[in-house]
Amino acid sequence: MGSKNDYEIMRKAEETLTELGIGCDTRVISAHRTPARLTAFLADAEARGIEAVICGAGGAAHLAGVAAAHTLLPVLGVPIDSSPLGGLDALLSTVQMPGGIPVATFGVGRSGAQNAALFAAAILARKDAGVRERLAKYREAQSAAVPERP
Numbered sequence: 262m263g264s265k266n267d268y269e270i271m272r273k274a275e276e277t278l279t280e281l282g283i284g285c286d287t288r289v290i291s292a293h294r295t296p297a298r299l300t301a302f303l304a305d306a307e308a309r310g311i312e313a314v315i316c317g318a319g320g321a322a323h324l325a326g327v328a329a330a331h332t333l334l335p336v337l338g339v340p341i342d343s344s345p346l347g348g349l350d351a352l353l354s355t356v357q358m359p360g361g362i363p364v365a366t367f368g369v370g371r372s373g374a375q376n377a378a379l380f381a382a383a384i385l386a387r388k389d390a391g392v393r394e395r396l397a398k399y400r401e402a403q404s405a406a407v408p409e410r411p
């Protein structure tokens with residue numbers, strides 16, 4: 262995430278991954294405040310076994326796009342409502358990548374963070390039967406928690 266202030270939202274991604282038994286390495290990395298940290302993190306990300314990168318950022322949210330430019334790993338972007346523009350700025354900055362460097366963009370805020378984690382799990386589930394099973398159970402538990410009547 263671009264700032265420690267984004268953690269309130271991005272912890273939902275961390276919690277969801279943890280619930281699914283998927284390890285994650287949560288970092289504060291800003292494309293503009295700590296650009297060297299960003300390039301260093303991505304330089305050996307694949308070698309360290311990272312399979313997807315979830316980027317949460319607000320304002321002129323270029324973090325996910327810049328990250329995607331530095332790696333062949335799938336990059337999942339979560340726009341965060343942290344500016345006076347209410348997250349629309351972050352959404353547009355993240356989703357509207359010029360052709361050539363894709364960022365899979367999720368909804369603004371907590372649900373986006375949750376869905377980014379679930380989407381990362383779906384990617385991993387293609388090759389990891391354990392993740393697939395836990396993802397299926399997550400869905401079952403979610404369905405079971407919805408009352409049939411209010």
Ligand code: RP5
Pocket residue numbers: 262263264265266267291317318319320341343
């Ligand atoms: C972005 O600027 C961060 O992702 C954050 O959402 C926003 C504001 O950062 P702070 O000034 O709160 O650290 O880079």
